[in-house]
Amino acid sequence: MKFIFTIALFVFASLPALVLISFKEEAGIKIKPKPIKFIIPPGWPKPAKDIFAQNKLTEEGFALGKKLFYDGNLSLDGQTSCGSCHQQFAAFSTFDHDLSHGIGNSFTERNAPALFNLAWMPALHWDGGINHIEVQPLSPMTAHNEMGETLANILIKIKSDSSYRRLFKNAFSSPTITSEKLLKALAQFTGSLVSANSRYDQFKEGKIKFTGAEEKGYQIYKTSCASCHPEPLFTDYTYRNTGMDLNRFNDVGRQRITNSGSDSLKFKVPSLRNVQYTAPYMHDGRFNSLDMVINHYRNMNKELPSIDPGLRNMRPVSEKEKQFLIYFLYTLTDTSFTKNKRFAPDRPILLKH
Numbered sequence: 001m002k003f004i005f006t007i008a009l010f011v012f013a014s015l016p017a018l019v020l021i022s023f024k025e026e027a028g029i030k031i032k033p034k035p036i037k038f039i040i041p042p043g044w045p046k047p048a049k050d051i052f053a054q055n056k057l058t059e060e061g062f063a064l065g066k067k068l069f070y071d072g073n074l075s076l077d078g079q080t081s082c083g084s085c086h087q088q089f090a091a092f093s094t095f096d097h098d099l100s101h102g103i104g105n106s107f108t109e110r111n112a113p114a115l116f117n118l119a120w121m122p123a124l125h126w127d128g129g130i131n132h133i134e135v136q137p138l139s140p141m142t143a144h145n146e147m148g149e150t151l152a153n154i155l156i157k158i159k160s161d162s163s164y165r166r167l168f169k170n171a172f173s174s175p176t177i178t179s180e181k182l183l184k185a186l187a188q189f190t191g192s193l194v195s196a197n198s199r200y201d202q203f204k205e206g207k208i209k210f211t212g213a214e215e216k217g218y219q220i221y222k223t224s225c226a227s228c229h230p231e232p233l234f235t236d237y238t239y240r241n242t243g244m245d246l247n248r249f250n251d252v253g254r255q256r257i258t259n260s261g262s263d264s265l266k267f268k269v270p271s272l273r274n275v276q277y278t279a280p281y282m283h284d285g286r287f288n289s290l291d292m293v294i295n296h297y298r299n300m301n302k303e304l305p306s307i308d309p310g311l312r313n314m315r316p317v318s319e320k321e322k323q324f325l326i327y328f329l330y331t332l333t334d335t336s337f338t339k340n341k342r343f344a345p346d347r348p349i350l351l352k353h
C-alpha cells in the first residue's frame with residue numbers, strides 16, 4: 001500500500017515537469033540537444049578527420065542516426081537497412097558472407113567491411129573512393145545492388161513518419177527534414193562506433209596478462225604483419241597489392257579511382273581489430289578463415305612485379321607460428337563493442353541470410 005502511495009506521489013509530483021516539457025515542445029521552444037564528447041582512446045593518434053567539427057555530436061543526433069541506420073525504409077524494398085549488411089555481432093560486417101545481399105536478389109561485388117574507428121580512416125571503401133563519412137551513405141542508398149532508392153524517395157518516406165519529425169527536431173532544433181541532416185545524423189552514429197577495449201587493449205593498459213601463446217603470436221605479428229597493420233589501429237590505411245588474382249568482377253581496386261596502372265589490384269589495408277568476427281576476409285571475401293589468409297601470405301608469388309615490397313621482404317610465418325599468430329589475433333576481439341546495447345537496434349531487424 002505504502003509502495004502504491006509512493007508511486008502515486010511520484011507521478012503527481014512529476015506532472016508539472018511533464019506538462020512543462022510538452023508545453024515547451026508545442027510552443028516551439030528549443031530543447032537543447034545534449035552534447036557527447038568524442039573520446040580518443042589513450043595512446044591513439046588524432047583522428048584523420050575531425051568528423052564532428054561541423055556536425056556536433058549529441059545524444060539526440062546519435063539516436064536519430066541509429067534509427068536511420070536500422071530503418072529498412074531507406075531502401076527500395078523496405079527491408080535492406082544499413083544494419084542488414086553491417087551486423088553488430090560481426091563488428092558491423094556481414095556475418096559469414098563473402099558478398100552481401102542487396103535489394104531483390106542482388107549482391108554486392110565486394111565484402112562488407114567492418115565498421116569501427118572510422119574517424120581515423122582518411123578515405124572510405126576498399127579503394128578509398130569516398131572521402132567523407134557524411135557523403136558515404138549516398139553510395140549504398142542509391143546503388144542498384146544495395147538499397148536501390150533515390151534520395152528524394154527516402155525523404156518522402158521519412159517525412160511521412162511522424163516519429164521522425166520529433167527526432168529531427170530534438171537533434172537539430174528544427175523539425176524540417178533535409179538530406180543534409182539525415183546524412184549528418186547517420187555520420188553521428190557510424191562515427192561513434194569506436195572499438196578500443198579488446199584483451200589486447202587491456203593488456204596494453206596492464207590490466208591483464210597474455211598467455212604464453214598470445215605473447216609468442218604478438219612477437220610474430222610485430223615482425224611480419226605490423227608494417228602494414230600497425231598498432232594501435234592495426235592498419236596504416238594505405239593501399240597495397242597483396243598478390244591476389246583479379247576476381248570475376250574485374251575489380252582492380254585503387255586503380256578504379258586513380259586510373260593509374262601502378263595502383264592495379266591495390267586495396268585498403270583493413271584493421272585486424274575484431275578480425276575473429278569479420279570472416280570471410282579480403283575485399284571480396286575470398287578467404288573463409290584466418291588460416292587461409294595467413295597461408296596466402298605464406299604461399300603468394302613473391303616474384304610478381306606488382307606485389308607490395310613489404311610482402312616481398314616479409315619474414316615468412318612458419319606452419320607452427322601460424323597458430324600462435326591466430327591466438328594473438330583473437331586478443332583483438334572486443335566483445336564490449338560487438339555486444340554494446342548502445343549500438344544495437346531497439347527492435348530486432350531483418351538480417352539477410
Ligand code: HEC
Nearest residue numbers: 082085100101102108110111112113124125126137140146
Ligand atoms: C547491401 C549491403 C550493404 C548495405 C545495405 C550498406 N552497406 Fe555499407 N558497405 C557495403 C559494402 C559491400 C561496402 C564496401 C564498398 C566498397 O568498398 O566499394 C560498404 C562500405 C561501407 C563503409 C566504408 C567502410 C570502410 O571500411 O571503408 C561505410 C562507412 C558503410 N558501408 C556504411 C553504410 C551505411 C551508413 C549504410 C546505410 C545507409 C550502408 N553502409 C549500407 C555493404 C552494404
Ligand code: HEC
Nearest residue numbers: 224225228240267268269270278281282283293308310311
Ligand atoms: C604489405 C602490407 C601487408 C602486410 C605486411 C600484411 N598485410 Fe594483411 N592485408 C593487407 C592488405 C592490403 C589487405 C587487404 C587485401 C585485399 O582485400 O585485397 C590485408 C588483409 C588482411 C586480412 C583480412 C582482414 C579482413 O577483414 O578482411 C587479414 C586477416 C590480414 N591481412 C592479416 C595479416 C597478417 C596476419 C599479416 C602478417 C602475417 C599481414 N596481414 C601482413 C596488407 C598487408
